[in-house]
Amino acid sequence: MFRLHFIILAFLAIPFFCKADIIFTQSSGRILLEKGLSVLNPEKELNLSKVIKSQDFRPVKADVPNIGVTQHSVWVKFTINNQSDDAHLLLDLSYPRLDEVELITLADGKIIRKLISSKKGFSQRPYKTAGYIFPLDIPKGQTKTYYLRVKGQEHIFIPLYLNHEKEQILHTSRDNVLSGIYLGIVLIMVLYNLFIYLSVKDRSYVYYVVYVLFAGLTQFGLKGYNFQYLWPGSPHFDSLSITLFACISGIAALLFSRKFLDLTVHYKKFSIVLLVFTGLFIISLGILSTGRTREAFQLMQLNTSISSVGVFYISLFLLIKGHRGAKFFFSAWSVLLTGALIFLLKDYGIFPYNTFTINSVQAASAIEMALLSFGLADRINILKKEKELSQAEALRVANENARIIREQNVMLENKVNERTLELKESNEELNVTLENLKQAQSQLVESEKMASLGQLTAGIAHEINNPINFVTSNVNPLKRDFDLLLETITQLENTALSEDSIPEKQKSIDELKEELDFDYLKIEISHLLKGIHEGASRTAEIVKGLRIFSRVDEDDLKSADVIAGLESTLVIINNLLNNRIRIIKKYSEMPLVECYPGKLNQVFLNILTNAIHAINKRYGENTGGEIRISTSYNEESVFITIEDNGTGMDENTKKKIFDPFFTTKDVGEGTGLGMSIAYNTINKHKGQIIVNSAPGQGTGFTLQLPLRQ
Template sequence: MSVVAGAQNVPPITISDPDKNYLVTTGVEYIEDKTHSLTYKDVVNAHYEVWPKGIPNFATTSSAYWLRIRLRNESSTGKLMLRLSAPTTDSVFFYEPIGDSGLKAHSTGAAFPFGYREKISSDLIFPVSVTPGTEKYVYLKASSTSPLLLPLSTGTNIAISDSDKYKDIFWGMYMGLMLAMLLYNFFVYLTTRDASYLFYIGYVLAVILAQITLSGYGFQLLWPKSPWFSIASTYLTPPLAGITGMEFLRHFLRTREHIPRAADRGFFILYILYGIAIVAALAGKYTITYNVIDMTASLVSIYMLVVAIVIWRKGYRPAGFFLVAWVAFLIGVFIFVFKNFNILPYNIFTAYTMPVGSAMEVILLSFALADRINILKKEKEKHQAEAIAALEENEKIIREQNVVLEQKVTERTYELKRSNDDLNKALTDLKEAETQLVESEKMASLGQLTAGIAHEINNPINFVTSNVKPLNRDVLILLDTVKELEQIATSDMSAGEKAKAIENYKTDIDYEYLQIEIDQLLNGIGEGASRTAEIVKGLRIFSRLDEDDLKKADINEGLNSTLIITNNMLNNTIAVAKSYANLPLIECYPGKLNQVFLNMISNAVYAIRKKYGEAEGGVLSITTTFDESNVHITIGDNGTGMDENTKKRLFEPFFTTKDVGEGTGLGMSIAYNTINKHHGQININSELGRGTEFIITLPLIQK
């Protein structure tokens, strides 16, 4: 071995057993590089400090540290290895002197792609060539944003490789166990649909992700080409595990029911702290992230423990299972931390207590969830028993009540029978009354119709009869004239005398006026007869003896016939404004529609008379229009109008605003039912004091 300047009297790490791993806890020399500027040439012969016994632990630091390790090979092979079991270390530079002036250098760590490593392993492994029977110094420069803990071990190539295999087997078993718990509880969730299982599955996934990240397998298997995420995941996965763990606890132990609301909200403060850590990690502020995570994890551990104890003391059994599982995990964490601070020795047991503790926690929590099924089953059985007891009690009450009810039913049946008889009699009376009222409305309309016809026919008949007497007188005069002309014609007078006698007689009877009068009397009688014929024709159209048959009819013709019948109501003081479109024939019951028109025109005339009396100024307007599927008839007036209450009740049977004896209140109800029978509509526009407008819409074809 060449002499190294500055080397102190530290014993070498002697490798003699080819099947044994040697933990480097003594003989480690170190130099702090605060500026990260020292090179191998600067430190190869520099003065080193000797690390006390135990694993080198430089905690959270911004400095880089150089380590010098003296290896002595007493085995039969010259191929040794130096392993650093800290896969989350950002960067490690390894230097191995070769001969008198050569140097082998290699860089690796979480800040370099995984492919940079000389040996495929989750740990950082550096091959070292040391001739059997000799010794050699090797150098490491390490720096990290996470705590700089450097658990080093050395041994032959075979020993380190075998140890690596055992590590892979352990982590494979761990992952298999965790995935088995995850899948088992997922299938249980599909059966029970209990949300607690989903939160448990989320927590297990977060724990798995955190463990494979801290063990280096995440970098090796999931993101080997992403050094940035390799470093960031170290700070992202623990908060994720903490958040999902707290959510699982809250749902599994029903914290909203078992602890005060303010205490339950305390979890949200911890969520915020973890959120700050995640944001800081994504921003690359790893020192802040580590400190926040360290503080929050301590608070979470204590808070969850206290909450579980409080709920357990209230008698909620699942909290007891959770306490056992959580304590098992915390024990594993404490042992792991004590090992890092050299309070406990570094060995296989202390190196793997955290994953073992997390596995124990997951298994115990799975048992707790299984026990939760038993609890839920017992609660269900209890509720079912209570329900059965309640049903039996209800059945007993029902049996007792049935006796009373049967007696009451008998009594009520008799009373109902008597009431039913009374109601049937009342119903019969009501039907008779309704029939009488409908007949009364018909008779009222008939009386109105008869009065109108009598009045309308009376005028032209009077005109005829008044002309008959004078016409009879004139005819008698003409007959006398014929006799006089016969006498003059048979007399012995000369032709001149006869002509003079005839002319004198014509002058005596005023023959020219007689001709004019006879012509006027005949014209008057003809006009009276024509008017009477027109009225009779209108009556025939209005009455429609085939009113129960659906047929095509002209709405304008029906309106005109109705106006003829009601002409006497207008009394020459109410103006009629007609605006008829050239309507197509529609399918309808013509007689029934004419009755509707009669009722509406009568109401309009009544409203006008109510406002104007016998004075002029009233206007009755009738307009017809049509579109591709409907005919629209608008009947309006400028009478008294209606208020909102009257409009709402207008079509109610027996409702009327007329004085007693002037109406039955059935006219508009019958009109409404008639329009409904035609599948039409009646809309009303009315303003009190200004008039009313009825808009009737009828389909062209009845479907």
């Protein structure tokens, strides 16, 4: 409440400290408020109490306050002394491209706020005009002070007019007439050139029609007519429409320029430059789609300026080169740039803000549309003449071609015969080369098979050597014990056949058993036989694994147990683990898979040996290495996953692992064909290999195979 009282007292005190520079009389008509205005452009949003207390208001020196681009509200302060008989005056801020305009004054001890926002529907405005009109009730002879808060995302002008209601209606009518004339020109150009396009089917006319249509919409949007008449209930779309229509108009204008000036045929560098400008308009549309209206508008405005100068330079260059259509294009673009320059200089305060400067682009645009339309009409004559010349040239060329064809037929027949002979010789050479390549391919594959066979031989030799050594080391002690048993049997036979008494025979037998340590002999023989049995069983298990694994050359599809294949492969590579690498198995019950078992075992072998190599490279002679093998399946496929915690691979290595001859191993350690053969084998099974790897985190291969081929 205290704050409200303070503001009211401040309002009441203003007339004593402010000179009423704006005096409105009966004969004033419609006047531009230039003297008596003061502007506050703060660096942040301020409330009314801070605005009233502010000492930063600056008098306006120009006819129309030119604020530029700012993110915060701008405040205008003025005092009006009404000396006319009409107490009902109208304040007209005649600049539609603002977001919010709020008029604040004091009446009957209360603060009165009147807000007009472009973010609300057009129907909520008190006066149905494109500008911002506020009624001012100032009895004759009285003075009132007003604060006007203005906010906008684009360049801000504040052209304030004060008039009676009658003058306001006359001004709006004159403005509507001018805009109506421009609308008529736009519609005539659109319909006229659209009809011509339907006749000649030249894309230049389509680009021109789109350009004219959206350039017109852009100009009407700047004047506020689009929001007033086309989409009064869509303020959000209206805030986007200027940038949207300007970008579409710019794109169509650049495409029209490329086509009209034949840049794609004769001046490709200029064509590329215009495509770059087109891309910038598209980028501006992309930014607009993200909701960043201000950034999109600034990029569109900058690109429009640069591309306009670029097109002007290109048309001037072609005019100097003698391009016929360039004279219309250069003239049209010169008029448009002149209008745009006047409009721009008005923004910077060099030219005054008046009816001519604010409508300069619209007028120049209308003239430019007409000149370009004349250029398109002239283009029809050019195309007609070019068509006649083309037909005459085509006839001449046809006659000349007929003569050349007759002359060349004989030469062609001779050359065909010569070429046929050359091709025959080349085919024979290619057949020989192809045969050599097939032999080389077979040799490379056999080389990889021999490398795998070397691993298999080393593994089997190592695996079988241990149980065989166990058997052979037990044979000699068993033979010795067997000889002792034979000798004992002989001595027992002699004792049994002797004539000694039974007690004496029993004593002799006990002495013999004690001498031979018969109880220990039985235990030793049992242990030796058990060791021989275990060695033989282990050898049989290895041979069984070898029999499962060694089906590399089988070319027939069979239903096989992939887990048995995995186990047989682990038997083969057991010697490479060196009791340092731990195998973790997580098998699920698996159905039989229709596959080439031997070739699939070869894939397991290649992946596991690579995993062992990666682990050894990371851990060396230390423990800690792990290989995890898991299986799963669904109704259509089985999945075998082999993961290690080795060195892993970077992205570059992952891209190359299936390339023939690519290897990360040292020279002599691998051929680089293992993973290539594995990839081809899985493809032959109509499956796929999925690789997951990262440096220092290990590698995982997932093999997906269909249950049925």
